[in-house]
Amino acid sequence: MTCARSLYRVCQFLVFSAATFFASVVCAQFNLGGDKTIVSTDQVRAELLAHAPEGISAGRTVWVGLQLRHKPEWHTYWKNSGDSGLPTQFEWSLPPGVLAGEIAWPLPKKLPLGTLVNYGYEGTVLLAVPLTISPNFSPPPQSNKLQVGLRASWLVCRTECIPEEGEFLLNIPIQGSTALNAAAFQTAWTAQPQNLSATGSRLRINGKALELILEGLPKSLIGKSLDVFPETAEVTNPSAQSSQSWQGGIWQASLPLADQRSASPSTMALVITHEGQGWRVQLPVEGAWPANVKASGVSPALQAALDANAQTPEPAALPGSFLAALLGALLGGLLLNLMPCVFPVLAIKVLSFTQHADDHRGHRISGVAYTLGVVASFMALGLLLLGLRAAGESLGWGFQLQNPLVVTALAVLFTLIGLNLAGLYEFGQFAPTALSSFQAKHPVVDSFFTGILAVAVASPCSAPFMGASLGLAVTLPSVQAVSIFAALGVGLALPYLLASFVPSFASWLPKPGAWMQVLRRLLAFPMFMTVIWMVWILGHQNGVDGVGALLTLLLILSALIWSITLSGQLRVVLASTILLIGIWALWALGPYLLELHSTAENNSSSNATSQTQPQTQNQLQGQWQAWRPGLVEQLTAQGKTVFVDFTAAWCVTCQYNKQTTLADQQLLADLKSRQVILLRADWTRRDAAITAALARLGRNGVPVYVFYKQGVAPKVLSEVLSVAEVRSALSGL
């Protein structure tokens, strides 16, 4: 027997070190006939062992087990494998009357792997299983042996993992003693955790953690740091650091729950280990499992401040940009008077006041009525637009510059307007001629309708302006949108109104002439500038591919319009050819304008791409990090002061502030010296998280500049940001 054993050792050594095929063949042959007890791989040597010192008889427990000898660095797993890994699994084939129990798992070890922590075994481990022999068991005739078949599968890992399995067959003599591996089984039994009474111990859910209070651990452990292993997987987070403490003879530990917890057991078994010793305790879980782990790490004080902030209504004062838009619409309306198809009419109308200079009152009434007519029809157009927008929104279209399709549509619209102003094509008159000659009996009503008709008559020229206002208003809230249209109307009616009150105004007006065409051509340029702006926004959203696609489509559109202005056979041939090309291009390039093929990083300053940015940009933007949900809360919780720039590529004020105040080297240096973390939240595209963050600040648009600090209500700065303001806000924190 000793000879066999030493030969066996040699074999084990050979298998272990060389793992040659030859060696394993030799060893396999050395075993009992018919048995296959060893499976060797490059990572692990697995052997099925048995322990039946008193033979096999009914009522006895026989031990079998799989011994795993891991090559250095390799490991297999405990019943809860931790963050990753898989527990070793057994499938037994046993004769009737023999029942396999559960694996008696020896104490596990924590096996860190990068940021993950797994529970398992290195070196040599024996996974022992008790076999219960019932009186039903009868050994097969002529063999006098208990045949044990095992299909085992284990995952063996270093950093890489290899799932392996083996089939084993072992015949245990029924009479006589099988105790060759008594030592191995003894080691496995010693490595079992001792049962610990649950008396005095508790396990309760406390927010994001499980609180464990253990009584009855040996006094010798007091003050020592213990390892704790829950037997149920996916409840606690193995890689999160648990905290622990001793209170007299009571040990307390707080085990952070897993963020993606998939088990909510009512009782849990835990194994506690310390230097090769272990205890197992089974405890009912007190408290309710959280439905999901809340991601918010905001302190109650800050949350209260945030809530208070969110309830504060938006400042009632109109933002400066809207006032500018109103003024712009008014000027646009005025300019409309100078258009070739409007100005001659206006000149005649105004001259009529000077001709009938005696009826001042009548003129004034008719002037006001005309103005009302013009404004009313413009507002009606505005409302029509809002109706369309509402219908569109209910269909799920977002009329916002965050949507690439809206940007594309606006670029097309402004190109059409620009081409019209440049004289590539003309709009026909929209109102029927019969309507134009309509006249009401009552002079005031007549003036009112003249106003409405003026809008219709002026349509060939006003269309571009209408289009521009439409483009602007479509992105604004309802009241503001209608106001823009009203301002446009007021602008159109203003000269007439002025002339009705001050007849001498007529003499101030220039004479109709060629200058009107020049002016019209000139106005094409701002329109094309607007197209460039739209292309730039789309570039931020969909990258250079999107820009290429948009410009190509705009070019084809221009060619199509030009071909339609031609006449005869040529027009048919060219227009249909270009139309076909256009349809093909739309099919081929359209996807680049859609979200699916979007390629762009939202903002050039976003830190995710900063590594690939040119060095100069890196230096300029280096301090800015991309905002992401929860980051502010995390940073403030660490005691940091955070400055967030809520911005968007399509927001001109944002870009202005970014290039001026936020590019001020002195200011940036100040912020850096006070260790303020700079975050940039890019709202160029719709982002629900940013929208929510803005809503918490009581805002629904950008720019918003805000300082966050723990325990202080977020400090929101003004939209047109000055260096001095940032400085004073900073010193006030």
Add this chain to the structure above:
Amino acid sequence: MLLRIYWVLLSLFSFSLANAASVGQPAPDFSLTDSQGMVVRLSHFRNRFVVLEWVNPACPFVQKHYRSGNMQTLQKEAVTNGVVWLSINSTEPEHSDYMSPPQMKRWMSANNGAASHILHDEDGRVGQAYGARVTPHMYIVDPKGRLVYAGGIDSIPSSRVDDIPRATNFVRQGLAESLAGKPVTTATSRAYGCSIKYKS
């Protein structure tokens, strides 16, 4: 006492940093470069369901689902239903399992995969943000950008192809329920597979 303070501080610190994505909460937004060099941002796919699949072609568990065609079938089903499928590789470049973007692209097409994008997360930031631990680790993000499923691909953690027909595929089930407007019955499960080879 000092030791206790140390533990408390350590646990606080780990709390604030180890906040991985959780089901029912907004899925962390990310932008990653795909195998064609395009930058793909999760929030670009608002209004659509998105499946995130952590992948490492060298992992035997990934091979189980690709060699059997299980993963590709699931990808095709998802994509035909308008779902965006993002396969993310978080293996660090130093590791022997690492595959470059062109290699990943070739591997995916050789396997007839139907992933919308293969993304490269070499610094592991996105993987860590989602608490992805293994390949394959699967996630479903709903059209509002919230995480509705996190866990394994199916109910039988093994590397045996034979187990696939017997297992409940949680991703298929979760997608079917989500697309039908129902809540996901199994919103989390034990993810099984090879540990992700994160940059340490």
